[in-house]
Amino acid sequence: xxxxxxxxxxxxxxxxxxxxxxxxxxxxxxxxxxxxxxxxxxxxxxxxxxxxxxxxxxxxxxxxxxxxxxxxxxxxxxxxxxxxxxxxxxxxxxxxxxxxxxxxxxx
Amino acid sequence: xxxxxxxxxxxxxxxxxxxxxxxxxxxxxxxxxxxxxxxxxxxxxxxxxxxxxxxxxxxxxxxxxxxxxxxxxxxxxxxxxxxxxxxxxxxxxxxxxxxxxxxxxxxxxxxxxx
Numbered sequence: 001x002x003x004x005x006x007x008x009x010x011x012x013x014x015x016x017x018x019x020x021x022x023x024x025x026x027x028x029x030x031x032x033x034x035x036x037x038x039x040x041x042x043x044x045x046x047x048x049x050x051x052x053x054x055x056x057x058x059x060x061x062x063x064x065x066x067x068x069x070x071x072x073x074x075x076x077x078x079x080x081x082x083x084x085x086x087x088x089x090x091x092x093x094x095x096x097x098x099x100x101x102x103x104x105x106x107x
Numbered sequence: 108x109x110x111x112x113x114x115x116x117x118x119x120x121x122x123x124x125x126x127x128x129x130x131x132x133x134x135x136x137x138x139x140x141x142x143x144x145x146x147x148x149x150x151x152x153x154x155x156x157x158x159x160x161x162x163x164x165x166x167x168x169x170x171x172x173x174x175x176x177x178x179x180x181x182x183x184x185x186x187x188x189x190x191x192x193x194x195x196x197x198x199x200x201x202x203x204x205x206x207x208x209x210x211x212x213x214x215x216x217x218x219x220x221x
């Protein structure tokens with residue numbers, strides 16, 4: 001199975017900060033990498049698919065990059081509504097494992 | 108607009124079988140991997156498995172011996188059965204459309220008591 005490792009597991013930042021979250025796959029997954037935002041009490045939300053494609057309706061301050069085994073999610077200027085947990089997921093093959101998550105909270 | 112609505116028992120006893128169903132409204136039922144995902148309390152998202160019409164079904168190896176995902180294409184519904192549950196299966200369970208998960212159900216908290 002392909003394992004997904006996210007870092008950091010938690011991150012404290014301030015409104016207006018630029019942050020980056022990293023996701024590493026245990027083997028090459030081309031660009032089959034997706035990012036989700038999850039807020040407590042809600043269903044997760046797709047932000048980025050195919051490593052760098054912005055899902056419809058998602059603000060442009062979110063961006064993704066990478067291919068092969070190393071990927072990043074960047075939020076260019078944090079807004080209050082961005083404080084949540086973020087997950088990467090590989091959709092290259094089954095089982096389509098998620099990373100362990102990165103909890104982003106307010107500094 | 109695609110909507111997923113899920114339902115099922117929220118309280119089970121150890122050794123019982125968890126059963127959840129998800130109805131898909133809007134959009135095509137064909138050509139997508141209909142997926143179940145769960146989140147135990149205080150933990151991350153766990154992919155349980157998926158099924159696509161035509162018979163292909165894939166499961167997380169950690170649950171494979173206990174899980175069944177089935178599709179009812181006549182009703183645009185799909186179901187999850189998880190047998191022999193224990194407290195470790197307590198979680199919020201989500202149905203979803205995959206493999207890139209762009210639509211999610213509302214989530215169902217399933218609690219397993221001993």
